[in-house]
Amino acid sequence: xxxxxxxxxxxxxxxxxxxxxxxxxxxxxxxxxxxxxxxxxxxxxxxxxxxxxxxxxxxxxxxxxxxxxxxxxxxxxxxxxxxxxxxxxxxxxxxxxxxxxxxxxxxxxxxxxxxxxxxxxxxxxxxxxxxxxxxxxxxxxxxxxxxxxxxxxxxxxxxxxxxxxxxxxxxxxxxxxxxxxxxxxxxxxxxxxxxxxxxxxxxxxxxxxxxxxxxxxxxxxxxxxxxxxxxxxxxxxxxxxxxxxxxxxxxxxxxxxxxxxxxxxxxxxxxxxxxxxxxxxxxxxxxxxxxxxxxxxxxxxxxxxxxxxxxxxxxxxxxxxxxxxxxxxxxxxxxxxxxxxxxxxxxxxxxxxxxxxxxxxxxxxxxxxxxxxxxxxxxxxxxxxxxxxxxxxxxxxxxxxxxxxxxxxxxxxxxxxxxxxxxxxxxxxxxxxxxxxxxxxxxxxxxxxxxxxxxxxxxxxxxxxxxxxxxxxxxxxxxxxxxxxxxxxxxxxxxxxxxxxxxxxxxxxxxxxxxxxxxxxxxxxxxxxxxxxxxxxxxxxxxxxxxxxxxxxxxxxxxxxxxxxxxxxxxxxxxxxxxxxxxxxxxxxxxxxxxxxxxxxxxxxxxxxxxxxxxxxxxxxxxxxxxxxxxxxxxxxxxxxxxxxxxxxxxxxxxxxxxxxxxxxxxxxxxxxxxxxxxxxxxxxxxxxxxxxxxxxxxxxxxxxxxxxxxxxxxxxxxxxxxxxxxxxxxxxxxxxxxxxxxxxxxx
Amino acid sequence: xxxxxxxxxxxxxxxxxxxxxxxxxxxxxxxxxxxxxxxxxxxxxxxxxxxxxxxxxxxxxxxxxxxxxxxxxxxxxxxxxxxxxxxxxxxxxxxxxxxxxxxxxxxxxxxxxxxxxxxxxxxxxxxxxxxxxxxxxxxxxxxxxxxxxxxxxx
Numbered sequence: 083x084x085x086x087x088x089x090x091x092x093x094x095x096x097x098x099x100x101x102x103x104x105x106x107x108x109x110x111x112x113x114x115x116x117x118x119x120x121x122x123x124x125x126x127x128x129x130x131x132x133x134x135x136x137x138x139x140x141x142x143x144x145x146x147x148x149x150x151x152x153x154x155x156x157x158x159x160x161x162x163x164x165x166x167x168x169x170x171x172x173x174x175x176x177x178x179x180x181x182x183x184x185x186x187x188x189x190x191x192x193x194x195x196x197x198x199x200x201x202x203x204x205x206x207x208x209x210x211x212x213x214x215x216x217x218x219x220x221x222x223x224x225x226x227x228x229x230x231x232x233x234x235x236x237x238x239x240x241x242x243x244x245x246x247x248x249x250x251x252x253x254x255x256x257x258x259x260x261x262x263x264x265x266x267x268x269x270x271x272x273x274x275x276x277x278x279x280x281x282x283x284x285x286x287x288x289x290x291x292x293x294x295x296x297x298x299x300x301x302x303x304x305x306x307x308x309x310x311x312x313x314x315x316x317x318x319x320x321x322x323x324x325x326x327x328x329x330x331x332x333x334x335x336x337x338x339x340x341x342x343x344x345x346x347x348x349x350x351x352x353x354x355x356x357x358x359x360x361x362x363x364x365x366x367x368x369x370x371x372x373x374x375x376x377x378x379x380x381x382x383x384x385x386x387x388x389x390x391x392x393x394x395x396x397x398x399x400x401x402x403x404x405x406x407x408x409x410x411x412x413x414x415x416x417x418x419x420x421x422x423x424x425x426x427x428x429x430x431x432x433x434x435x436x437x438x439x440x441x442x443x444x445x446x447x448x449x450x451x452x453x454x455x456x457x458x459x460x461x462x463x464x465x466x467x468x469x470x471x472x473x474x475x476x477x478x479x480x481x482x483x484x485x486x487x488x489x490x491x492x493x494x495x496x497x498x499x500x501x502x503x504x505x506x507x508x509x510x511x512x513x514x515x516x517x518x519x520x521x522x523x524x525x526x527x528x529x530x531x532x533x534x535x536x537x538x539x540x541x542x543x544x545x546x547x548x549x550x551x552x553x554x555x556x557x558x559x560x561x562x563x564x565x566x567x568x569x570x571x572x573x574x575x576x577x578x579x580x581x582x583x584x585x586x587x588x589x590x591x592x593x594x595x596x597x598x599x600x601x602x603x604x605x606x607x608x609x610x611x612x613x614x615x616x617x618x619x620x621x622x623x624x625x626x627x628x629x630x631x632x633x634x635x636x637x638x639x640x641x642x643x644x645x646x647x648x649x650x651x652x653x654x655x656x657x658x659x660x661x662x663x664x665x666x667x668x669x670x671x672x673x674x675x676x677x678x679x680x681x682x683x684x685x686x687x688x689x690x691x692x693x694x695x696x697x698x699x700x701x702x703x704x705x706x707x708x709x710x711x712x713x714x715x716x717x718x719x720x721x722x723x724x725x726x727x728x729x730x731x732x733x734x735x736x737x738x739x740x741x742x743x744x745x746x747x748x749x750x751x752x753x754x755x756x757x758x759x760x761x762x763x764x765x766x767x768x769x770x771x772x773x774x775x776x777x778x779x780x781x782x783x784x785x786x787x788x789x790x791x792x793x794x795x796x797x798x799x800x801x802x803x804x805x806x807x808x809x810x811x812x813x814x815x816x817x818x819x820x821x822x823x824x825x826x827x828x829x830x
Numbered sequence: 831x832x833x834x835x836x837x838x839x840x841x842x843x844x845x846x847x848x849x850x851x852x853x854x855x856x857x858x859x860x861x862x863x864x865x866x867x868x869x870x871x872x873x874x875x876x877x878x879x880x881x882x883x884x885x886x887x888x889x890x891x892x893x894x895x896x897x898x899x900x901x902x903x904x905x906x907x908x909x910x911x912x913x914x915x916x917x918x919x920x921x922x923x924x925x926x927x928x929x930x931x932x933x934x935x936x937x938x939x940x941x942x943x944x945x946x947x948x949x950x951x952x953x954x955x956x957x958x959x960x961x962x963x964x965x966x967x968x969x970x971x972x973x974x975x976x977x978x979x980x981x982x983x984x
Binding site: 088090091093094095096097098099100101102103104107108109274275276277278279325326327328329330363364365527586587588589719720722723725726727728729730731752753754758760761762764768 | 858861862863864865866867868869870871872873874876903904905907908914918919921922923925927928929930931932933934937956957958960961962963964965966967968969970971972973974
């Protein structure tokens with residue numbers, strides 16, 4: 083048996099000796115270099131663009147503009163974005179392609195002999211713009227008579243996607259409450275900061291396909307979007323993922339894929355058959371791709387004297403930025419998350435995705451969960467404090483159990499383990515023991531350690547995250563398995579797995595091989611993977627939404643069964659293909675929010691211990707207990723890796739990562755001013771507690787884990803800071819200056 | 831300008847533009863793509879190599895400044911027989927990597943840190959010694975374990 087073990091990653095040797103090849107790593111001989119030109123305008127209409135001077139720059143070979151896009155629109159869930167903003171496009175587009183709606187709308191692709199020549203060519207492009215009014219935050223977007231970012235959609239508001247929940251009678255519920263919390267929470271942007279910026283190579287392969295070697299999260303969806311703009315059937319486009327230097331949701335949408343695809347197609351038509359290479363700088367990456375949504379959540383939560391929740395009201399406003407990306411889906415998760423994993427008899431929730439002329443919001447580990455949970459878990463902690471009830475007891479009193487209806491008024495998918503997870507976490511974190519005195523610390527090694535200004539505190543939060551895109555999305559995942567052996571062999575000697583699922587660093591390909599090994603009976607060493615090439619693998623669905631192990635595992639189990647049938651019938655090699663489709667989910671009713679949006683959840687709870695220096699505002703996290711029902715840990719070392727990694731990403735979100743925007747422009751697009759956690763900043767101790775309550779639908783019982791450890795971190799941390807200082811923070815990151823400002827304001 | 835340096839034991843002589851960064855020279859001219867580029871601001875450490883035995887972010891030097899030096903990149907860290915350096919083996923065994931993009935720089939910085947501290951390292955020293963290298967996947971805990979697995983026995 084391989085499942086449940088932690089064999090070493092098969093890619094580890096190549097990743098430690100430098101031989102692994104990341105997308106765009108090797109520039110093929112004779113390759114041309116491409117530079118993608120951003121509009122540099124937050125909101126403006128293009129009046130004129132001339133590429134004459136740019137084409138005259140020595141070394142510039144060609145320039146791709148809107149005129150080269152057969153279909154000038156794209157988008158993962160809504161086609162509301164021009165591939166290239168321009169005035170001379172003739173292709174079909176439902177969106178007004180002459181308008182730049184954020185600073186990184188792409189206007190041209192300059193192709194040259196060298197990157198320097200391409201950069202010089204980009205600088206020589208002449209554009210005349212007519213500025214349009216800025217709509218650079220959600221207040222501006224919601225103001226009466228606000229300029230519309232997307233007038234073409236026919237709506238009279240920038241709040242283009244609105245979800246509702248109407249359950250019971252909230253007025254009645256609040257009348258029953260002994261205490262009511264009414265707070266407004268502000269959540270900030272977050273940058274993915276995967277260590278590898280976007281890079282890739284495009285060429286026409288020997289079967290005539292427009293081929294793009296890149297790092298992404300969903301081969302088939304990349305292909306669909308590129309093919310749509312290129313006006314080609316999907317089988318004329320090929321996507322190959324090389325090694326991927328991190329993603330976290332940030333490579334789920336298009337960055338340079340369409341630019342590369344258009345360039346390869348048009349140059350080939352003009353007789354130029356050289357490969358085209360493109361790589362973004364860190365600054366281009368941060369400016370040029372979407373972020374975790376910033377937003378504002380107002381929440382009212384009422385409970386009786388004993389802590390039983392009676393009613394909830396919430397208004398969730400997320401800044402979608404210039405284009406939808408996956409905002410409608412993220413909003414759905416925030417909408418359900420804001421009610422927490424609790425029994426709530428009376429509720430009104432209104433959630434809106436709002437267009438602005440700023441960087442788009444999109445997928446990022448947690449996918450709406452962190453925003454929703456920050457509000458509800460903060461409110462639960464405040465309500466518990468006001469009622470004088472232990473926060474763990476408060477949660478146990480209200481947690482959903484099997485057979486309960488969720489907030490969308492349908493029964494929760496079987497396997498609700500919220501209570502078990504909360505209890506396990508509280509025991510592991512030793513909550514019944516008092517915190518020891520603070521250990522002296524200094525955030526900067528050269529400064530003396532503080533001693534008398536240190537305050538300790540502890541905070542708790544819990545929650546859940548769905549597996550998959552859900553809300554009616556037609557989930558699927560395809561696998562093919564080939565069993566090899568001689569005609570007389572009783573069992574196969576080796577197996578080959580063909581799968582599209584993206585290895586973004588999480589170890590998915592190893593987990594898939596482990597599941598294929600158990601499913602076929604072939605030892606792990608003899609299971610060989612062929613991954614992430616649309617020419618050889620089917621539609622995997624996305625490596626996101628904590629879905630890949632669940633979906634890929636089920637597709638592999640099905641393919642193994644098919645292959646075994648063929649094996650028994652004497653086929654050598656024996657092939658099996660399987661397309662797994664989980665139980666269908668439902669979009670929520672537009673008026674009441676009723677529906678069954680999800681088929682599986684992972685449940686989590688976290689306890690965080692901090693030391694706060696009240697003289698400097700620095701926070702040190704001393705200990706994190708992160709408890710997860712993963713159903714079945716296919717590879718426990720990889721699961722712990724997900725937990726430890728997500729905790730530190732969440733630590734950055736909660737404490738240090740502070741994306742700055744001014745007039746629609748990101749003003750700190752570099753690692754020197756956008757501060758992700760370094761090794762000196764991280765929690766001193768992370769206890770990963772893995773629980774395995776098998777999911778009825780999961781392969782080997784597995785649920786998912788990638789997002790869950792991120793989601794509850796911030797509310798647990800702010801509760802710990804409250805425990806230490808007496809202050810509730812309704813926004814973050816809790817930088818030293820924000821903490822100090824809060825402490826000073828409280829003194830005055 | 832002509833520069834000459836020993837790279838992983840081989841003398842490499844090339845004509846470079848004076849403004850060429852050492853990291854670009856290593857990747858683009860010498861074709862050693864194990865040394866990665868993660869930022870433009872010398873913040874991430876993905877390009878860390880050894881220059882005359884000490885770890886250096888290769889984006890902080892010009893190629894011409896490396897004239898006459900001995901350079902080791904991640905490709906040259908393993909033994910001649912292909913046996914991995916103990917630090918490479920420790921990163922593998924301790925699951926000190928996920929996407930792997932920071933790994934070459936981490937391994938180069940960590941192997942230098944261990945060499946500079948023959949008396950051994952504790953967890954605090956590892957955390958201070960690797961402050962210049964960013965990782966976005968692992969949360970660093972397994973990286974600390976990997977370095978201590980080697981550094982404790984140094």
